[in-house]
Amino acid sequence: MVQKGDGSDIFKQVHFTAELDNGASGAADTIDWTAGNNQKSTQSEACTFTFTAPAGVCHLTLKAVNFGAFTPVWPGTVKWGADTEPSWTAAGEDIISFYFDGTSYHGAALLDTGVPA
Secondary structure (H helix, E strand, C coil): CEECCCCCEECCCCCCCCCEEEEECCCEEEEECCCCCEEEEECCCCCEEEEECCCCCEEEEEEEECCCCCCCECCCCEEEHHHCCCCCCCCCEEEEEEEECCCCEEEEEECCCCCCC
């Protein structure tokens, strides 16, 4: 945060363009959105996600690999369109986009985008 002479504050956030690979998830995976807005998680079993909130309102992307074979558990702050979580792709890749409004992560998914690496 930068404070201006008139008493107002300016908040700055770094924009990341590289994909941060979180590796195999195990039973839990913490996605630290302060480390980058494009991240990847490879599901090695059913996974409970925890999100570390970014500095402010922004768009975020999570590439989920081998997702459908395992049931993800999302933070309570994740909201899906029509209040319906997507049906995840088994043995493939799903791209999940979030709009973080400062409180909630509004999610939408592009399903079955490719085979796992």
